[in-house]
Amino acid sequence: MFLGFLLFLRSGGLKVTLHDWMSLIEGLHQGLHGQSFHGFYILCRTLLVKTESDLDKFDEMFHRYFEAVDPVKISQEIRELTAQPDVAAKVFAGYFQKNDMPLGEAMLQIEERLAETRELLSAPVAVNAATAFGNVPGGTGAGPGTGNGAMMQGAGGKSIVHARGDRQFRDWRTDCTIESRQFQMAFRLLRELSRKLETSEEELDIRGTIDHTCRRGGILDIRMQPPRKNRLKVMILIDSGGSMRPYEQLCSLLFQSLHKANTFSDLKIYYFHNCLEQRVYEDPEVDPAKSIKTDWILRNISSEYKVIFVGDADMAIHELMDGSGSSWSTASDDGITWFRRFREKYPHSIWLHPQEREQELAWMPESFVEIEKVFPMFRLSIDGLKDGMYKLMRGN
Amino acid sequence: MNESNYQFRGTDDYIISDDLMLTANIAIRMNKPLLVKGEPGTGKTALAESIAKALGRKLIVWSIKSTTKAQDGLYQYDVVRRLYDSELGNEGVDDVSRYIKMGKIGEAFCADEQCVLLIDEIDKADLEFPNDLLWELDRMEFYIPETDETIKAKHSPIVIITSNAEKELPDAFLRRCAFHFIEFPDEKLMRDIILAHYPDIETELMDQVLDAFFYVREYFELKKKPSTSEVLDWIGALKLSGIPTDKLRSDLPLLSFLIKKDEDLETVKQSTGGLRGGLR
Numbered sequence: 001m002f003l004g005f006l007l008f009l010r011s012g013g014l015k016v017t018l019h020d021w022m023s024l025i026e027g028l029h030q031g032l033h034g035q036s037f038h039g040f041y042i043l044c045r046t047l048l049v050k051t052e053s054d055l056d057k058f059d060e061m062f063h064r065y066f067e068a069v070d071p072v073k074i075s076q077e078i079r080e081l082t083a084q085p086d087v088a089a090k091v092f093a094g095y096f097q098k099n100d101m102p103l104g105e106a107m108l109q110i111e112e113r114l115a116e117t118r119e120l121l122s123a124p125v126a127v128n129a130a131t132a133f134g135n136v137p138g139g140t141g142a143g144p145g146t147g148n149g150a151m152m153q154g155a156g157g158k159s160i161v162h163a164r165g166d167r168q169f170r171d172w173r174t175d176c177t178i179e180s181r182q183f184q185m186a187f188r189l190l191r192e193l194s195r196k197l198e199t200s201e202e203e204l205d206i207r208g209t210i211d212h213t214c215r216r217g218g219i220l221d222i223r224m225q226p227p228r229k230n231r232l233k234v235m236i237l238i239d240s241g242g243s244m245r246p247y248e249q250l251c252s253l254l255f256q257s258l259h260k261a262n263t264f265s266d267l268k269i270y271y272f273h274n275c276l277e278q279r280v281y282e283d284p285e286v287d288p289a290k291s292i293k294t295d296w297i298l299r300n301i302s303s304e305y306k307v308i309f310v311g312d313a314d315m316a317i318h319e320l321m322d323g324s325g326s327s328w329s330t331a332s333d334d335g336i337t338w339f340r341r342f343r344e345k346y347p348h349s350i351w352l353h354p355q356e357r358e359q360e361l362a363w364m365p366e367s368f369v370e371i372e373k374v375f376p377m378f379r380l381s382i383d384g385l386k387d388g389m390y391k392l393m394r395g396n
Numbered sequence: 397m398n399e400s401n402y403q404f405r406g407t408d409d410y411i412i413s414d415d416l417m418l419t420a421n422i423a424i425r426m427n428k429p430l431l432v433k434g435e436p437g438t439g440k441t442a443l444a445e446s447i448a449k450a451l452g453r454k455l456i457v458w459s460i461k462s463t464t465k466a467q468d469g470l471y472q473y474d475v476v477r478r479l480y481d482s483e484l485g486n487e488g489v490d491d492v493s494r495y496i497k498m499g500k501i502g503e504a505f506c507a508d509e510q511c512v513l514l515i516d517e518i519d520k521a522d523l524e525f526p527n528d529l530l531w532e533l534d535r536m537e538f539y540i541p542e543t544d545e546t547i548k549a550k551h552s553p554i555v556i557i558t559s560n561a562e563k564e565l566p567d568a569f570l571r572r573c574a575f576h577f578i579e580f581p582d583e584k585l586m587r588d589i590i591l592a593h594y595p596d597i598e599t600e601l602m603d604q605v606l607d608a609f610f611y612v613r614e615y616f617e618l619k620k621k622p623s624t625s626e627v628l629d630w631i632g633a634l635k636l637s638g639i640p641t642d643k644l645r646s647d648l649p650l651l652s653f654l655i656k657k658d659e660d661l662e663t664v665k666q667s668t669g670g671l672r673g674g675l676r
Contacts, residue, residue: 017571023426032422042418047426050570052433052577214475218483 005065009048012061016048023047037066053382233266233304234258235297235346239311240271240284247354250380251310268301275315275335275367276342294338298345306392307342307349309375313368314355320367339374350388351375410439410446411588416576420447423574429515429533429555431570434578437623440558443578444514447554454511456553458500460520466528469501469515470538471547492542501532502547510551519559526569534572581624583610593628594635601641605631608645612654616664622654630654 002024009016024047033039041062049058081087208223215221236258238251258267270280270292279291320335343349351371357379358364361372371377378388404420406412412420420443423430432440448455458469474495482489498506504513518526532538536549557573559565581589583606590602609627612618622630630653634641639649648654648664655661 015567019571023428027422027426030425032425034418039418042415043422046419046422046574046576047428050431050567050573050575051564055577210475210479214479218479 232264234264235268235305236308237270243314275319276338307346309351313371314365315367317366351377352380354380407446407450409592419576428574431557431573431575433559437625438578444556448512456504457514459516464521469499471502472497504553505549513553513555515557604641604644618660
């Protein structure tokens with residue numbers, strides 16, 4: 001039953017397993033959907049969706065799949081059936097027998113139920129228009145409520161409309177840009193990965209020692225185990241100022257959550273202005289007094305550091321490709337050479353860009369395309385960050 | 397809707413959205429652990445308490461901490477005490493079962509009637525933690541090698557698991573759960589919730605509080621937005637203090653009950669200083 005829906009969900013990227021599906025069928029069999037469309041929606045959501053980031057996708061796909069369910073057509077078919085009692089009797093024979101119910105009454109019930117469904121299905125059209133006025137977000141606090149409430153009532157209880165038309169779970173999608181809480185979540189990934197690092201160090205395994213000592217009847221049996229420390233060293237280079245202004249808050253969030261994560265054995269943060277030059281800066285104000293030579297970093301900071309560049313990679317092409325365009329210094333090397341040197345020295349390096357990626361690479365700034373040839377680039381979103389972290393751990 | 401499917405309908409002091417009620421009942425009927433996520437303070441933990449109360453079952457709470465291991469929930473084998481006992485020659489050392497102490501899951505499995513097991517904030521623990529519980533929650537049994545004994549649940553407990561989404565949970569684990577995300581309640585539901593906790597609250601205070609609350613929640617860019625539990629605390633504090641309630645929104649008295657982060661307090665104070673009255 002509904003196998004097409006399963007395949008549709010899977011093709012849309014929702015990881016619905018056969019096991020989930022069996023649960024759903026079992027639930028339907030038990031009548032847990034309560035014979036209503038909304039109940040069916042909740043049942044599907046409960047059993048098939050496993051994380052809030054998939055809720056929006058699910059809502060959208062559910063809507064798309066069942067949009068085509070045309071209650072008018074169905075009720076027409078039913079009406080045709082009522083006109084031909086013998087055919088209907090054949091089709092529903094089992095049901096009538098089980099419920100011991102005369103045909104006419106059954107038809108009435110079906111019609112009733114259909115009317116209910118029709119109301120639900122046709123509601124979104126009316127409501128979407130209405131919410132556009134009713135839902136003006138509560139800048140002054142009084143927003144949600146009255147207008148919406150009334151609309152929902154009309155739709156026979158709020159949820160079906162809410163869930164299908166409004167796509168209320170949009171915020172939880174992981175492919176949009178990060179917010180504070182989610183940011184920290186993403187960084188835990190890095191911690192997770194860093195646990196897997198190999199190390200030859202060992203520390204006393206107290207539990208194991210006691211256990212084994214007891215097993216040997218009190219003769220001391222020392223056990224060792226690898227420590228669970230994070231051995232990860234990270235260097236971050238952030239583009240500051242200029243075209244990065246709009247993403248300032250995002251970068252500040254990144255900065256904070258990095259500090260909060262506090263699990264790296266070493267964390268170095270430098271800033272550059274627009275394009276990598278001879279010097280990098282120690283704070284976001286890009287004050288030349290507080291700068292160090294880029295060369296110094298390359299010579300002194302070991303290649304075991306994981307390097308993350310953060311920037312929109314949007315710079316004048318002459319800035320990147322020939323040294324004369326540098327904004328602060330009289331450089332002899334162009335930006336791309338610096339980037340390449342970093343890439344050579346630090347095999348574990350990625351670039352995070354805050355802006356959305358255009359569908360066609362060619363629509364992105366020219367400099368973006370050039371830099372992508374040097375670094376693997378990821379968007380600064382939860383999904384992007386995650387992919388980036390995996391890349392960072394794996395290297396090439 | 398089939399009445400018998402509706403075991404759980406919320407309790408007097410726990411107002412529940414229809415969606416969550418359906419979900420909870422589906423999970424109970426299908427014998428699946430119910431994984432509840434949502435903003436802090438939207439009543440994830442309270443859900444389990446309410447289910448236990450409504451169904452008249454015993455509630456067993458297992459609060460997870462960052463150091464909690466899956467093993468702790470099953471049983472603990474007190475090796476050290478046994479070692480001491482053997483050194484001192486105490487009686488019963490050879491009886492291993494004396495040193496086996498059931499954890500919360502073990503307790504729930506051994507209970508004589510069905511109970512509600514709340515695994516609170518599962519995401520606090522190590523990343524491998526949920527995986528270590530897969531078998532136990534799936535089969536409702538575990539094995540104690542020390543005594544060569546298999547503990548099997550007499551009555552499968554109703555398992556409620558809460559998560560604050562600090563860590564992602566492994567797919568294999570999620571596959572076995574029913575899932576619900578508690579949305580932030582809208583104004584109407586919020587009214588019902590407040591009424592459930594303060595049945596004698598004056599309409600005036602209620603209106604003022606809700607007005608101020610949604611204003612704070614939506615107008616400011618806060619790191620930790622106030623939620624249901626905060627607003628309940630706030631009302632409690634307001635009632636106790638006897639502060640006049642007619643200017644709640646512009647004055648925002650006792651704000652620290654509503655907003656817990658210093659930075660957020662600063663944000664609100666700075667803005668309200670300049671904007672007072674202007675937005676009414």
